[in-house]
Amino acid sequence: MKIALLGYGRMGKNIESIALNRNHTITLKIADANSDYNFSDADVAIDFSVPSAAVNNIKKALDAGVPVVSGTTGWLDKYDEILDYCKSKNGTFLYASNFSLGVNLFFELNKKLSELMAGFTEYSTEIEEIHHTQKLDAPSGTAITLAEQIIKFNNYTNWTLDQPKSNEIHIAAKRIENVPGTHEITYSSEIDSISIKHTAHSRQGFAMGAIIAAEWIKDKKGVFSMKDVLNIG
Incomplete structure (x- = not known):
């Protein structure tokens, strides 16, 4: 080819x-x-x-x-x-916001967890993404895809990099030297937290x-x- x-x-x-x-x-x-x-x-x-x-x-x-x-x-x-x-x-x-096989499986896992969490409004949701310092955009396309999947099944209407309103998912975008890509979704309540995470080891x-x-x-x-x-x- x-x-x-x-x-x-x-x-x-x-x-x-x-x-x-x-x-x-x-x-x-x-x-x-x-x-x-x-x-x-x-x-x-x-x-x-x-x-x-x-x-x-x-x-x-x-x-x-x-x-x-x-x-x-x-x-x-x-x-x-x-x-x-x-x-x-x-x-x-x-x-594709991400071509990794693992990330695309992670997308499917994220959708399923979003569906399961839809009725539990006592949990707040946050996404953290970490990439190398050469990455020009923030948040990552992968983080946006994850947020959009969650929005589809829950009461959120938007995502933000700033302090979130009640209808917004906060995305924490961090840039650290030599990090290929890490994404973590966390659902937190006063009682406990549930997290799923994908970590890339290389490009x-x-x-x-x-x-x-x-x-x-x-x-x-x-x-x-x-x-x-x-x-x-």
Whole structure:
């Protein structure tokens, strides 16, 4: 498979290493938003760029008829625009806030616990996420996904990084050197606390998941998620 890498930071380099080990070829590496694009040899594009470049990267790949897998966060206010653009181009697009197999299983666990806790209003809910100091956005896309899942089943209407109101989930976003990613959801009452937690030990799981998604999406049309790739949920 021939891959165009849109974004060549730490994740891009991890993806490149795993792709080469799986006998794929990197035909294009875009290091910044102003780089030239030539998708003529690409079977699929993988976008792990920066929020300010993601929408442009994705649209250019779709313009060229190349399926896109995107893991860039911080641009999701334009997500519906990208979905409409993909459909107008009869293209292929897959976005995930996290490509790790473990995190996607964690999403399913979070949904189930949210359902179970729905009737117990004496518990307050908080999310803590910790990432490396180079991560540009806060909270993480994964933390936002977790919060949105909880909101769907409970009386919360929003999440916040600030002091929460009664209808808000507080997300504590911390940046610590060399932490690939940790997410913990805690339900607390005066009597006890219930927590679930996912800890990434390296970026390899994220990079491998992105490659698996690219392999899966290569010859398909439409809009997909990691639930489709992993056949879970």
